[in-house]
Amino acid sequence: MIDQAYDRAAELISDADALLVCAGAGMGVDSGLPDFRGTEGFWRAYPPYGRLGLKFEEIADPVHFADDPALAWGFYGHRLGLYRATVPHEGFEILRSWGAHVFTSNVDGQFQKAGFTDVAEVHGSIHHLQCVEPCTDEVWECTFDVEVDPSTMRAVGALPTCPSCGGLARPNILMFGDWGWVPHRSQAQLDALTSWRRSARSLVVIEVGAGTAVPTVRRQAELASAANGALIRINTREPDVRHGRGVSLPVGALEALTALARRTA
Numbered sequence: 001m002i003d004q005a006y007d008r009a010a011e012l013i014s015d016a017d018a019l020l021v022c023a024g025a026g027m028g029v030d031s032g033l034p035d036f037r038g039t040e041g042f043w044r045a046y047p048p049y050g051r052l053g054l055k056f057e058e059i060a061d062p063v064h065f066a067d068d069p070a071l072a073w074g075f076y077g078h079r080l081g082l083y084r085a086t087v088p089h090e091g092f093e094i095l096r097s098w099g100a101h102v103f104t105s106n107v108d109g110q111f112q113k114a115g116f117t118d119v120a121e122v123h124g125s126i127h128h129l130q131c132v133e134p135c136t137d138e139v140w141e142c143t144f145d146v147e148v149d150p151s152t153m154r155a156v157g158a159l160p161t162c163p164s165c166g167g168l169a170r171p172n173i174l175m176f177g178d179w180g181w182v183p184h185r186s187q188a189q190l191d192a193l194t195s196w197r198r199s200a201r202s203l204v205v206i207e208v209g210a211g212t213a214v215p216t217v218r219r220q221a222e223l224a225s226a227a228n229g230a231l232i233r234i235n236t237r238e239p240d241v242r243h244g245r246g247v248s249l250p251v252g253a254l255e256a257l258t259a260l261a262r263r264t265a
């Protein structure tokens, strides 16, 4: 049955006028990145937060940048180091070779690292900074190394600052209950994606590793493929597709993309 699904998906990809990848956290799992699904999963990845009883939604609250900068930057500084050190798995190169554009909720910059240029990061990027305040809407590239004590997950030493006011800087990421996020960088990416989408006659969407818990990516995939399009959903946990031209692949990203690459070669 999966072979039929692969054949159909490969045919859609080969015939596609334009390809859009809609990627969630499951995309990075095969590169070795943690997927913080559920509080238990988050605490397995970060035992110090388990000891503190802090859930992902609680540590990803922008209030900590004002209240306790070492705690806030401990979390983001650790992830920054992790994403910088991570090599994107081969599935990224397969998607890139098909000329796909990208919509993602991931803030890890892995698509750019794999050589993509057309990426819309709807929740921002950990590789870019902004003022905590913010005193201006400036967004700049993060070249800062944040040192983190892995036993406490607290930042030690200097933290990045805002070049305009000298106050603390933070990642340009949309956090939980975030009223201070500077959105223009992501908005410009989204605008570029929208005009490209409008120029395409038909669109094949490959959705990868996007769950229903944070529905932004699934919603985008369904909307973009609704009119005159097709949807290929690669998802180990929630693979169901309700779409006239939908294909469900209930396997991991790398496995699915490798199988599709063989069929489209």
Ligand SMILES: [Zn+2]
Binding pocket: 131, 132, 133, 134, 135, 136, 162, 163, 164, 165, 166, 167
């Ligand atoms: Zn500032």
